[in-house]
Amino acid sequence: MSTVEHGRTAASPDFSGDLFVTGADWETVEDAVGDNVITVNMGPQHPSTHGVLRLILQLEGETVLSVQPIIGYLHTGIEKNAEFRTWVQGVTFFTRMDYLAPLFNELAYCLAVERLLGIEAPERAQTVRVILTEFNRIASHLVWLATGGMELGAISMMIYGFRERERILDLFESQTGLRMNHAYIRPGGLAADVTDDFIERCESLLQVLPDKMGEYEDLLLKNPIWLERTKGVGILTTEDARNFGVTGPLARAAGLAFDLRKAQPYCGIDQFDFDVPTESAGDSYARFLVRLEEMRQSLRIIRQALDVLPDGPTMVADPHIRWPAQLALGPDGLGNSPEYIRHIMGESMEALINHFKLVTQGFTVPVGQVYEAVESPRGELGYAVVSDGTNRPYRVHVRDPSFVNLQATDHMAGGHTVSDVIAVVASLDPVMGGVDR
Amino acid sequence: MRDLEAIERAVQERFPDVASDIARGELTLFAAPEQVVDLLRFCRDDAALACDYLADLGGVHWPAGEHVLERQPSTTGWPEYRVSRERGVVEINYILRSTSRNHWFRVSVATDDEDARLPSVTSLWATADFLEREAYDFFGVRFEGHPNLLRILMPDDWVGHPHRKDYPLGGVDVTYHNEKFIPPPDERDLRREVADR
Numbered sequence: 350m351s352t353v354e355h356g357r358t359a360a361s362p363d364f365s366g367d368l369f370v371t372g373a374d375w376e377t378v379e380d381a382v383g384d385n386v387i388t389v390n391m392g393p394q395h396p397s398t399h400g401v402l403r404l405i406l407q408l409e410g411e412t413v414l415s416v417q418p419i420i421g422y423l424h425t426g427i428e429k430n431a432e433f434r435t436w437v438q439g440v441t442f443f444t445r446m447d448y449l450a451p452l453f454n455e456l457a458y459c460l461a462v463e464r465l466l467g468i469e470a471p472e473r474a475q476t477v478r479v480i481l482t483e484f485n486r487i488a489s490h491l492v493w494l495a496t497g498g499m500e501l502g503a504i505s506m507m508i509y510g511f512r513e514r515e516r517i518l519d520l521f522e523s524q525t526g527l528r529m530n531h532a533y534i535r536p537g538g539l540a541a542d543v544t545d546d547f548i549e550r551c552e553s554l555l556q557v558l559p560d561k562m563g564e565y566e567d568l569l570l571k572n573p574i575w576l577e578r579t580k581g582v583g584i585l586t587t588e589d590a591r592n593f594g595v596t597g598p599l600a601r602a603a604g605l606a607f608d609l610r611k612a613q614p615y616c617g618i619d620q621f622d623f624d625v626p627t628e629s630a631g632d633s634y635a636r637f638l639v640r641l642e643e644m645r646q647s648l649r650i651i652r653q654a655l656d657v658l659p660d661g662p663t664m665v666a667d668p669h670i671r672w673p674a675q676l677a678l679g680p681d682g683l684g685n686s687p688e689y690i691r692h693i694m695g696e697s698m699e700a701l702i703n704h705f706k707l708v709t710q711g712f713t714v715p716v717g718q719v720y721e722a723v724e725s726p727r728g729e730l731g732y733a734v735v736s737d738g739t740n741r742p743y744r745v746h747v748r749d750p751s752f753v754n755l756q757a758t759d760h761m762a763g764g765h766t767v768s769d770v771i772a773v774v775a776s777l778d779p780v781m782g783g784v785d786r
Numbered sequence: 787m788r789d790l791e792a793i794e795r796a797v798q799e800r801f802p803d804v805a806s807d808i809a810r811g812e813l814t815l816f817a818a819p820e821q822v823v824d825l826l827r828f829c830r831d832d833a834a835l836a837c838d839y840l841a842d843l844g845g846v847h848w849p850a851g852e853h854v855l856e857r858q859p860s861t862t863g864w865p866e867y868r869v870s871r872e873r874g875v876v877e878i879n880y881i882l883r884s885t886s887r888n889h890w891f892r893v894s895v896a897t898d899d900e901d902a903r904l905p906s907v908t909s910l911w912a913t914a915d916f917l918e919r920e921a922y923d924f925f926g927v928r929f930e931g932h933p934n935l936l937r938i939l940m941p942d943d944w945v946g947h948p949h950r951k952d953y954p955l956g957g958v959d960v961t962y963h964n965e966k967f968i969p970p971p972d973e974r975d976l977r978r979e980v981a982d983r
């Protein structure tokens with residue numbers, strides 16, 4: 350029922366009667382070996398595909414004719430699940446989408462909910478959000494550098510990248526209780542205030558990281574293998590970026606100086622002085638340079654944010670919105686503080702009722718819809734949130750940058766060799782948790 | 787930086803029957819299905835709008851009839867939310883972004899949920915490819931003219947479109963009031979269950 354044309358199943362969907370749905374399954378590829386064209390199935394279990402990404406390659410000899418990405422292996426229905434949870438519980442779900450940038454997911458969702466509620470988080474919470482998300486950007490780029498380096502043969506880069514990321518995760522753990530999936534940014538502010546040694550911990554990181562970034566540069570910038578594998582590979586022009594909707598470091602490496610932190614600043618990030626690095630080559634090497642410079646710019650933002658970190662509350666005062674418990678950091682993450690448990694269990698019946706109602710039912714959010722986007726490490730991370738006035742989201746649609754960027758794979762890898770497909774996917778930096786949601 | 791009224795005027799000058807709404811600092815234009823391609827092309831090519839990015843495309847299902855949106859046990863005193871609609875629609879929201887003018891706005895198109903069809907905009911932006919496939923997968927909207935309209939996130943042989951509000955969530959009814967009993971996995975046949983309803 351289908352023929353192969355440049356790697357795509359040319360079958361049009363059958364809309365008559367019951368929905369008959371077919372996929373880009375292996376069975377529909379009629380001739381795996383044609384005259385000169387070979388169809389190769391790469392993935393979904395492949396060490397270089399960042400999780401479970403499957404690529405169907407059409408090859409003529411070593412040359413790639415087309416790449417068809419097949420996704421959905423990690424689909425867990427987070428958007429649907431969120432419709433059956435309260436607004437606050439949504440944070441716990443969305444943080445698990447793009448697991449290398451959990452704080453960005455929380456931030457974008459919370460900004461959307463806050464705009465629906467018509468509230469704004471206190472200044473201290475905003476600044477802490479900026480500090481932590483910028484550290485998160487560095488951590489995410491470090492994983493990209495580590496895994497991307499490993500895939501292209503720079504094995505030692507993997508060890509260094511993960512080593513420094515570990516320090517950032519230690520900071521997250523000390524503040525949120527968890528290394529990933531923090532659920533720390535909540536509608537209205539933060540789950541808990543930062544610890545007393547927060548600034549010290551950040552400072553010590555700020556002292557370590559710039560030197561380390563110099564090490565990565567020494568390791569890769571003039572490494573002939575690295576240059577050979579990345580220069581001129583996977584070129585994406587500005588026009589292509591617009592057409593494919595590609596955002597983030599990929600678009601900036603193609604010369605499009607667009608950054609949502611500058612264009613639509615959130616959490617007061619516009620008060621800090623930083624540059625948006627761009628390159629004009631648009632190849633994998635340009636993306637490497639852009640990401641490297643972005644990490645330095647993130648450090649600049651953190652430096653300034655630490656200097657102006659204001660005092661004050663980290664959650665809105667409205668008792669109908671703020672989480673009633675005073676959370677405390679325990680060995681297994683954030684939990685109710687012992688004093689608070691004593692208060693609601695032993696002292697005040699009303700406090701217990703209030704706690705119970707707010708925790709089980711949450712708060713209602715006015716009718717309406719918003720679209721809120723932040724600049725995640727991979728590009729525009731957008732949350733289109735619809736409320737019907739109840740205590741649960743009516744619909745949350747997530748515009749995940751990896752999902753959109755992945756469409757450009759075919760364009761970027763076509764004409765290159767099979768080994769370049771690895772370099773292209775590595776430079777895309779897709780996170781399948783975000784792609785499949 | 788962003789002048790939503792100016793965008794609104796520019797579009798309505800060309801498409802007078804497009805309704806609009808500005809709420810929470812966001813502009814939404816409500817277009818009819820047959821004009822959506824023309825409208826989006828205008829937004830992309832017009833020098834003042836210059837929407838070079840299709841930032842997002844997502845669906846929302848608003849079913850017809852009366853629905854209890856939220857049911858809580860009667861002891862909590864929490865109200866029941868009911869909503870009633872004449873026509874069931876799937877709403878597709880296009881988020882258009884201009885990087886040169888630094889603005890964005892939403893174009894909202896409603897299509898009948900019984901026979902959800904919209905023209906594809908893959909010819910305007912390649913971005914729409916995956917996003918339309920996702921909307922088809924989740925809401926059953928058939929984007930006419932899409933080159934490869936197949937399921938993208940759900941398994942290929944899945945029955946039904948899970949983000950529609952009338953999509954059953956699984957489990958079988960038991961005699962207890964308001965309760966569901968989830969059978970053990972080897973006794974489950976949820977797909978047939980869904981197809982039979």
